[in-house]
Amino acid sequence: xxxxxxxxFGLALAVRFAAFSVEPFGAQRVNLDTGVTTLPQGGVLxxxxxxxxxxxxxxxxxxxxxxxxxxVELLSGKETFLAESLEHDIPxxxxxxxxxxxxxxxxxxxxAQKALALFQEDIVxxxxxxxxxxxxxxxxxxxVDLKGREALxxxxxxxxxxxxxxxxxxxxxxxxxxxxxxxxxxxTKVPGSALRLLRYxxxx
Numbered sequence: 022x023x024x025x026x027x028x029x030f031g032l033a034l035a036v037r038f039a040a041f042s043v044e045p046f047g048a049q050r051v052n053l054d055t056g057v058t059t060l061p062q063g064g065v066l067x068x069x070x071x072x073x074x075x076x077x078x079x080x081x082x083x084x085x086x087x088x089x090x091x092x093v094e095l096l097s098g099k100e101t102f103l104a105e106s107l108e109h110d111i112p113x114x115x116x117x118x119x120x121x122x123x124x125x126x127x128x129x130x131x132x133a134q135k136a137l138a139l140f141q142e143d144i145v146x147x148x149x150x151x152x153x154x155x156x157x158x159x160x161x162x163x164x165v166d167l168k169g170r171e172a173l174x175x176x177x178x179x180x181x182x183x184x185x186x187x188x189x190x191x192x193x194x195x196x197x198x199x200x201x202x203x204x205x206x207x208x209t210k211v212p213g214s215a216l217r218l219l220r221y222x223x224x225x
Contacts, residue, residue, distance in 0.1 A: 041073075042066070042067045043066055045060045046062045046063045047060070047063075049064075057081055057082070060080040060081070063076070063077050063080055075095045076093070077107070078092030085112070088111065090106065093118075099126060099167070100167065102121060103122040103123075104122070105118075105120030106119045114139070115137065116138040117136070118136040119135055120135075127172075128153050128155070128165070129154045130154040131147065131163075132152050133147035133151045133152075133163070134148065136148070136225070144221055146163075146164050146165075147162070147164075147225075148225040149161075156198065157181040158174065158198075159178060159179045160175075161176035161178070162174065162175040162222050162225075163175070164218040171198060172218075173211065174194075174196035175219065176192050177189060177191065177192075178196045187207060189209065
């Protein structure tokens with residue numbers, strides 16, 4: 022009986038993540054051998070279980086397994102992800118983006134060449150020409166804790182606030198951002214509680 026429980030857990034997980042509705046913009050092709058559905062003209066996938074809505078100009082997916090899309094708009098309860106492409110691993114609750122623009126209550130038009138969203142941990146990792154319209158930030162790598170409303174820039178960065186400018190050079194540079202009460206607190210001294218964000222910076 023011991024071997025039955027992991028199987029039942031895996032089945033329950035697959036059923037949970039399979040609960041999304043589909044609105045195709047055109048043809049909907051299903052490969053019966055692989056179980057992969059393709060929407061060549063794109064469409065909208067709505068995951069009611071996890072509060073996600075994905076719109077894409079091209080989508081292919083396998084229920085309970087993955088979603089791949091191009092020309093992507095992904096909306097959660099509090100965040101907006103716009104990207105050239107997306108690969109969403111449904112069981113892992115992870116999404117990889119190329120050409121991402123991200124916005125939420127703390128960041129406006131935060132852009133990066135590539136990004137990884139860990140939905141279960143409320144973490145977004147951005148890498149490559151990272152730039153935000155607000156707060157005024159340029160960085161090599163940025164780790165954002167959505168739930169904790171804090172972020173850590175790793176490597177070279179430039180941060181502007183009014184006339185003040187903070188710069189960091191080299192791979193050892195660090196900038197800690199804390200969002201509270203509509204304001205941003207920035208410091209090159211990283212509190213011990215935020216050092217955990219460092220481990221995410223190497224995931225991309």
